Amino acid sequence: MHKVASACWLLISLAAPSVVGLNAQSLLVRLDGDNLRITAPQLQFLVGKPLTRLKDGATAGFLGQLTLSTDANRTLQARAIARFVMSYDIWEERFSVTQIETTTRTAARRTISHLSAQAAQNWCLENLTLDLSRVPTDKPFWIRLEVRAEEPRDSAGVIGEPGINLTRLIEIFSRPSGAKSQTWTLESGPLRLADLKRAEPRRAG
Amino acid sequence: MKFLRAGSLVGGGALMFVLGLSSELVAAQFPATRITAEDNVNTRYTVESIELSGDVKPASFSSTLRENIQSIIGERFNPDQLQDLARQIRKELHLKSVTPHLLRGSTSEQVKVVFEATRRSIQFDVSVPKFLYHSKQGWSAQVEASTTVAHNAFTFGIVSDGDELTERFAGIVARYENLHAGSDRVHLGFQFESYHEQWNRATLLAIDRPYAFDSESTVPGIYRTRQNYQPVATFVVSKPLSITVGASFEQMGLQNGGTQSANAMIAGIRYRHAGEPGAASRQDIDAAYSLRAASRGWGSDFSYTRHRLGARYAIARGRQTLSDEVTAGFIAGQAPLFERFVLGTSSLLRGWNRYEIDPLGGNRIVHNSVEYGCRIAEGAGQVFYDAGTLFSRGQSSTVRHSLGIGYRQGVFSVALAFPLREGRVDPILMVGMNY
Numbered sequence: 102m103h104k105v106a107s108a109c110w111l112l113i114s115l116a117a118p119s120v121v122g123l124n125a126q127s128l129l130v131r132l133d134g135d136n137l138r139i140t141a142p143q144l145q146f147l148v149g150k151p152l153t154r155l156k157d158g159a160t161a162g163f164l165g166q167l168t169l170s171t172d173a174n175r176t177l178q179a180r181a182i183a184r185f186v187m188s189y190d191i192w193e194e195r196f197s198v199t200q201i202e203t204t205t206r207t208a209a210r211r212t213i214s215h216l217s218a219q220a221a222q223n224w225c226l227e228n229l230t231l232d233l234s235r236v237p238t239d240k241p242f243w244i245r246l247e248v249r250a251e252e253p254r255d256s257a258g259v260i261g262e263p264g265i266n267l268t269r270l271i272e273i274f275s276r277p278s279g280a281k282s283q284t285w286t287l288e289s290g291p292l293r294l295a296d297l298k299r300a301e302p303r304r305a306g
Numbered sequence: 307m308k309f310l311r312a313g314s315l316v317g318g319g320a321l322m323f324v325l326g327l328s329s330e331l332v333a334a335q336f337p338a339t340r341i342t343a344e345d346n347v348n349t350r351y352t353v354e355s356i357e358l359s360g361d362v363k364p365a366s367f368s369s370t371l372r373e374n375i376q377s378i379i380g381e382r383f384n385p386d387q388l389q390d391l392a393r394q395i396r397k398e399l400h401l402k403s404v405t406p407h408l409l410r411g412s413t414s415e416q417v418k419v420v421f422e423a424t425r426r427s428i429q430f431d432v433s434v435p436k437f438l439y440h441s442k443q444g445w446s447a448q449v450e451a452s453t454t455v456a457h458n459a460f461t462f463g464i465v466s467d468g469d470e471l472t473e474r475f476a477g478i479v480a481r482y483e484n485l486h487a488g489s490d491r492v493h494l495g496f497q498f499e500s501y502h503e504q505w506n507r508a509t510l511l512a513i514d515r516p517y518a519f520d521s522e523s524t525v526p527g528i529y530r531t532r533q534n535y536q537p538v539a540t541f542v543v544s545k546p547l548s549i550t551v552g553a554s555f556e557q558m559g560l561q562n563g564g565t566q567s568a569n570a571m572i573a574g575i576r577y578r579h580a581g582e583p584g585a586a587s588r589q590d591i592d593a594a595y596s597l598r599a600a601s602r603g604w605g606s607d608f609s610y611t612r613h614r615l616g617a618r619y620a621i622a623r624g625r626q627t628l629s630d631e632v633t634a635g636f637i638a639g640q641a642p643l644f645e646r647f648v649l650g651t652s653s654l655l656r657g658w659n660r661y662e663i664d665p666l667g668g669n670r671i672v673h674n675s676v677e678y679g680c681r682i683a684e685g686a687g688q689v690f691y692d693a694g695t696l697f698s699r700g701q702s703s704t705v706r707h708s709l710g711i712g713y714r715q716g717v718f719s720v721a722l723a724f725p726l727r728e729g730r731v732d733p734i735l736m737v738g739m740n741y
Contacts, residue, residue, distance in 0.1 A: 158408020186345040197347035
């Protein structure tokens with residue numbers, strides 16, 4: 102079972118050409134108060150089609166997932182998921198990021214603007230944290246970060262007022278398969294809680 | 307590998323399998339959370355101008371599309387409106403894609419919009435405007451191919467419909483429309499229809515019974531085929547208001563080999579106002595009146611006047627919508643069966659079997675439908691209440707009621723409707739699109 106699961110992960114990794122794998126060392130993990138935070142200096146997800154859409158004045162959505170496991174990313178111990186919507190100010194040439202958080206009934210939004218591309222990406226990762234109480238104190242663990250660019254809905258033009266447009270449907274299915282959503286994955290581990298550095302305490306004000 | 311629910315992920319220390327960032331997981335974490343116009347920082351700018359790039363000329367736009375473009379200039383940038391406009395341009399000009407680009411305007415408060423258009427290698431659309439499965443009536447469907455050359459739109463379609471009329475009709479539709487007859491506000495069109503009819507047994511039995519004849523006008527006999535030649539002119543008075551006038555020359559092939567004609571003058575007026583797409587609160591109004599007047603002076607075997615009035619008002623706030631739709635109709639004189647009104651369809655008195663109400667249809671109709679919808683995931687759950695009466699002159703009118711529930715996502719709907727009556731209740735299932 103163990104080998105089968107490992108083989109599955111290997112196959113999934115090989116069969117996903119859009120997944121950009123990065124070196125494990127590029128995901129840095131630290132402690133900050135009651136949270137476990139990450140930084141990924143080498144990670145650039147504001148690239149390609151999402152960036153083109155942003156520069157055209159549209160919005161681009163990103164989903165981030167941080168998982169903690171105790172056996173090399175096979176068994177999940179804790180998970181955090183966040184959704185971010187970015188836009189690019191045409192005049193100021195700066196990025197704006199909105200984090201959408203859902204409660205039981207409503208969607209709360211937190212927005213930060215006037216950011217450089219790097220600062221916008223960092224803000225997303227800063228807001229992707231794991232509760233320290235979920236981190237095992239007595240055994241090693243692995244951290245995995247996954248960022249996925251949301252594809253804009255492509256059903257536009259297929260279904261509308263005149264019903265189903267078969268011509269448009271054929272066009273969409275005729276596209277090369279490479280036009281899938283982009284995903285970036287980073288991993289770090291095995292780590293021990295005692296070895297993690299604490300973040301510098303932030304100055305008040 | 308769905309071994310867990312997203313809701314349990316933040317729970318106790320049970321072992322869980324690592325899953326990727328699947329669509330199901332995201333949908334569970336962010337139910338009904340949409341990216342809104344307010345999430346775009348550029349909404350603080352005003353649209354200075356709208357341009358087109360590629361092999362597309364604004365002169366080929368309809369007056370409605372031009373008015374829609376003009377209405378955005380000078381307003382705050384709204385990405386939802388822009389996407390909607392791009393869809394309209396693509397649909398009207400049968401383009402492969404229309405991509406909006408945002409550029410800096412002449413001042414720091416303004417932006418320019420450039421629509422980049424890409425043409426198709428084949429300049430026509432094939433679409434399915436309607437399909438429906440009705441548990442009492444079976445399937446109804448329509449397939450159309452359309453193309454536009456300069457200001458000329460050509461459409462050819464095949465149809466089999468057991469929902470709209472007393473009979474099932476199947477055949478072809480060919481339509482030509484000139485979208486710029488001297489002015490953008492005048493459209494000239496010609497439609498040809500040719501159908502074969504199939505009659506329900508209940509209708510065939512009813513037409514032979516003497517009491518089926520009402521006091522004013524006899525119910526005419528059935529026909530096997532029907533052809534319609536219909537020239538029309540449409541005048542777009544303003545963006546929401548249009549007037550149509552024309553003529554309809556219908557020829558029916560009878561069982562005995564003979565023919566009958568129903569030649570009529572047709573006229574209609576329509577007011578249609580749609581709220582701003584993507585707005586948190588919107589109101590839609592759609593009202594139409596149509597008149598068909600056949601006279602023996604036109605070489606018609608029938609002489610009648612048919613009036614039909616329909617009005618729909620819908621209000622949407624946040625996740626909820628409420629709509630009311632009224633239909634009323636009246637026929638004076640002797641009209642062929644295809645002109646008679648029907649209740650118990652997929653939109654009128656849903657849940658009732660039309661052949662139980664009146665297998666011949668009626669020449670008086672009053673109907674009201676109230677519908678409440680609440681957004682659930684990507685679609686909307688719906689509850690509706692229909693009430694209506696169908697009768698002919700000299701007959702008493704009986705008001706019938708029905709209730710139903712449904713789910714709509716875009717143009718797709720599934721609904722289960724129940725007639726409100728004593729005795730056995732036989733629900734009707736409807737599944738389809740644009741019905």
